[in-house]
Amino acid sequence: MNLAYRDIKFNLLRFILTNFGLSLLLGVVIVITGVYGGMIDDALRQARAAHADLWIVEAGTNGPFAEASRIPGDTRELVSRVYGVARAGAVTYQTVQTRLNGKSLPLFLVGFEPGRPGGPHKLVAGREIMRSHYEFIVDVSAGLALGEVVSLGTHGHDFTVVGLMRNELTASGDPVGYITLQDAQALQFELSPPAERRQLASGGGVQGNDQINAVIAKVSPNVPLSEVASALTRWKHLTTLSQVQQETLLSKDVIDKSRKQQLLIMVLLIIVSAVIIALIVYTLTMDKVRSIATLKFVGAPDRTIVGLIVQQALSMGIFGYFIGLGLVVAFQPYFPRRLVLDFQSVSMVFFITVGICLAASTLGIRLALKVDPTEALASSG
């Protein structure tokens, strides 16, 4: 006879209400895990989206994400000529802010050369950029529709949305957009008309804007990466980073503090969950002291009593976990941040929950094992 099941069935409403509360708590743990995963994924997404083998950036910098990097626009042509480089593309990265429907819209803009590495890799609607100017591909989270026109940059150029992507966000959750390299250079390096007039008046001349932040290189499969990297490093004004180095920089250095903060919140939530589950199990055991005493009196072994408590704690945790997960999945599209709930992280939370339940039930077990069978003789109804 499964006593835990009978007790749950008898007190079903209490079990449901307790589980609902617990599921909200475990749901928050799952959300934080998802936010943590999403933050890392978003941070790496731009570096991964480029499908680069090598990143060529300004000498002595960890660009273009961790540090500012500025190199001449013709660097891409130099890199293309190096033995072993199959393809290369120049890119720029910048943050801009525009307004949409009266609200400010921060965007992370990538300037790329259509047909070369560095462009958007998967569209969910629309088409690739076909014209050299004023076409725009953006993540759906920006709230822009195909054909919609948005003004970008100090010159107020109007860009038309021609393609939409999904899940292309920065580590801070801002949508990513792609424009041509020429447009990006104009936005990044061109001075506003008053600033340009002031520049001319001071005798500085008109500054060229053929500059880029990095070159992305794809290496031929039959040439060792290290060989190409060492050839490129001979140019003193350039630094070469492999894709692995770039990802390590992003995940360990760029988002390190936010990652630790998220991790701390997650650990605190797990501790809070453990305390709450322990208190629930303890209270449930307290409610059953007389029943436990009676069971001991009639001869129930300790394993029956321990089984009752552990099974109840586990069923509470497991039901709470799955209800929590269900709620998170159902409401995932409405979260302001992207949640990445991969199997590994979701399983980790599950096993942590099971561990918490087992650990939390020790408090209840301790109480139950201490119950004197003579408590069953206490003179209350």
Place this chain on the structure above:
Amino acid sequence: MAQMQIQPAIEVAHLSKHFGQGSARVNALVDITMTVYPGQVIGLMGPSGSGKTTLLHCIACILEPSSGTITLDGDVVYEQKWLKSDLRRLRLDKIGFIFQYPNLLPFLDGSDNVSIVLDLAGFKPAAARARAGELLDYLEVGSRKHAFPRQLSGGEAQRVAIARALANRPKIILADEPTAPLDSPRARIVMDLLRRIATEQNAAIVVVTHDEMILDRFDHIYQLRDGRLEGEPTGVGLGTAPAEHPLANP
């Protein structure tokens, strides 16, 4: 022809129990010797604090005596120390206990409250349910077997508790003031039932009571005062032999 000797169900010899040490020492039981045979219903009476419940707890193996011997169903279980390592199993196999209040598990229905004992003893669920059904019918509460304790009247709940005490066919039934929460007519019904069980199932029953209205239901009455037995037990003597009853011990 030699008469077959009946083995006592309970033998208590020179049993003492004290609490505390030195000046704080309280002698709860002093040199108690008593014997209960199968089929007998024995009353333990005495004022509050006389040691009735302490003696019952010692016999039920939930309170360790300080000295003496306890033999249950021919098995010496205590002699200066517990001689059995698993006292709960011993209780499960040999002793049925009826509490002052029914003490039914609130989350089990009447049938499950009885069959839990059989389940713990290793019976198969179907056999346990069948035995529980038989017992509840025997105690005339079969129609309430699916009711939960909170849905039972006091008398019905006490009968379910008695059925639980009988479930594992114990040789010994200990009852701690089983009639205390009942009015006189119901108290007499419960005592008649215990009397019937002793006769039909050949069980030795020890009842702790204050209720003088039920004295005529006992074979012997032991009076306790300040932890000592007072005089010889009163009563009519050895209980009747077990009857040929379908629920009787094999």
